[in-house]
Amino acid sequence: MAAPMITRYFASSFKKKVDLRLAVSLFLKSNGCSQTLSAFKFQQHRYFGQPASKTHPHLVNEGEVTPGISKQEYSSRRTKFMQNIVKKTEGIIKNHIAILPSATKVFMSYDIPYTFRQNTEFLYLSGFQEPDSVLVLHTTDSGLKSVLFVPKRDPDKELWDGPRSGIEGALELTGVTEAYNIDYLEKYLYSYCVDNENYMVWYNLTKPIHEEFHKKILDDFVKQDGKRGIENPTSMLHQQRLLKSPAEIDLMKKTCDIASQAFTEVMKFSKPEINESHLYAKMDYECRIRDAEMLAYPPVVAGGNRANIIHYIQNNQLIYDGELVLMDAGCEYHGYTSDITRTWPVSGRFTRAQRKVYLSVLAVQEVCISMCTTDYSLADIYREMLNQIAVQLALLKLVPSDYVSERTKLTQAAAHFCPHHVGHYLGMDVHDTSLASKNMKLLPGMIVTIEPGIYIKADREDVKPEYRGIGIRIEDNILITKSKPIVLTKSCPKHPDDIEKLVNQNT
Structure with a gap:
């Protein structure tokens, strides 16, 4: 032929x-x-809109939906989620239906999309990476049914945007019970209304994920007379996502390793009068060549006094000899994120004042990390962070001497020098499971950030001149275990002697 x-x-x-x-x-x-x-092996890739074991064996193993996470784990997640829903209303409501839309493309200009990132809750339960999809989970007499509605295969659109999985691909890839084209969603939900009554709808009505689906289909469905009520499933999902499985922990270790190695290379790359944007680009490059898909968020690369702007992301100034640079960055690796902050002198030498403040922050962080056990909550650690910062401020004489004997004033001063929390939960999102309370005791399997800082703006006249303009934060990612905490980012240098040695390799 x-x-x-x-x-x-x-x-x-x-x-x-x-x-x-x-x-x-x-x-x-x-x-x-x-x-x-x-x-004809070439046909295989036509039926998956994301990496699969048949098309990307270097990324995805047989039996996995996404790299590192198996079909069985995704199925267990769906089962556990629905079991938690049933348990919450046990004896009151029998029938439940949960509707979780995917994200959609967002365009930066006409026909030019931003990099697509899947809605986390949808991804957590399905592993499906295509936009404009919907996962429907509902109870049946025999247990749970999971139904995925996906974009219809369309050769014209696939010519421009790449392959779609379609119904068959979605079934093979994810292991859901059933799959249909997305245009069947409305009919399916209508049939559910006809066949069921007195059911609870689990859907994020207050903040719809997919506006188009919400306006065309989902808003009408949740207003049907047969329902018993509407509940937002997000909080319950956040509680479930708090505890990472062994597979998730492995992915978190990898993303933390990648970001730590990248930070090391960025420090080596530093020199006086370097542009913040060059350090940004270096971080992005070093993460990507180690197989991260992208940076986890727009990084903070703040030279000099700009480090005192907590979420500074302009990253377009020069960093001069004698100045510190504060970089807050992380990467995303197969859906899991890292979040690290380091502060270092671009010249390779801390000034005496810079080193003193740096060692103070490091001392605070070491105390806070030691508290990352099941005896404490993030709220407990935050309160201790303020206490420890207060002690360091007194030692540095950055507060009036009379504050030392007045604990309330000293703690208030600490909150002023460090206006943010000690940390947050970390996982699929950077500020992961944001609806989970920071007052709950930490549990094995949780991953948190610990990131104390001391910020002294250049225009502060109540401190000695040598301290003005110094902004320092140190952040690590911590795995909670039954015994002592594990620092997942320990390979990223943070002692001032190690940092100076690393930066001076460039000179």
């Missing part, structure tokens, strides 16, 4: 919107070929 003949046949079929598998089968049959369709 001549290659041009095959090309013309496939091209004709593609223009007529004939399914590629059907086109291949007809071609083989018409030409008396005895080979089976499965022999």
Whole structure:
């Protein structure tokens, strides 16, 4: 069979919107070929809109939906979620239906999309990476049904945007009970209304994830008379996501390792009069060549006094000799994020005042990390952070001497020098499971950040001149265990002697 003949046949079929598998089968049959369709491995990638074991064996193992996470784990997540829902209303409501839309594309300008990032709750329960999809979970007499509604396969659109999984691909990839094209969603929900009554709808009505689906379909569905009520599932999902599985912990270790190694290279790359944007670019590059998909958030690269702007992201100034640079950055690796902050002198030498403040912050952080056990909550650690900062401020003589004997004033001063919390939960999102209370005791399997800081603006006239303009934060990612905490970012240098040695490798 001549290659041009095959090309013309496939091209004709593609223009007529004939399914590629059907086109291949007809071609083989018409030409008396005895080979089976499965022999043509090139067709496999046409049926997955995301990396799969058949198309990306270097990323995804057999039996996994996303790298590192198996079909069985995703199924267990869905089961546990619905069991928690049933348990919450046990004896009151029998039937439950949860609706979790995916994210949609967001465009930066006409026809030019931003990098797509899937809605976390949808991704956590399905592993499906395509936009404009919906996961529906509902109870049945025999247990749980999971139904995925996905974009219809469309050769014209796939020509521009890449392959879609379609119904068959979604079923094979995710292991859900059923899958349909997204245009069947409205009919499916209508049928559910007809067949059920006195049911609870679990849907984020207050902050719809997918505005188009909400306006066209979901808003009407949640207003049907047969329902018993509407509950937002997000908080319950956040509680479930707080505790990481062994597979998730492995992914978190990897993303923390990547970011730590990248930070090391960025420190080496530093020099006086370097542009903040160059350090940003270096971080991005070093993360990506270590297989991270992207940076986890717009990084803070703040030289000099700009470090006192907590969320400074302009990253467009020069950093001069004698100044510190505060970088807050992390990466995303197969859906899991790291979040590290380091502060270092671009010249390779801390001044005496810079080193004193740095060692003060480091001392505070070491106390806070030691408290990352099941005996404490993040709120407890935050209160202790303020106490420890207060002690350091007194030692540095950054507060009036009479404050030392007045604990309330000293603590208030500490909150002024460090206006943010000690940390947050970390996982699939940077500020992970934000609806989970910071007052609960830490549990094995949680991952948190610990990030104390001391910020002294350049215009403060109540401190000695040598301290003005210094802003220092040190942040690490901590895994909570049954015994002592594990610092996942321990390979990222943070002792001032180690930092100076590293930066001076560039000179």
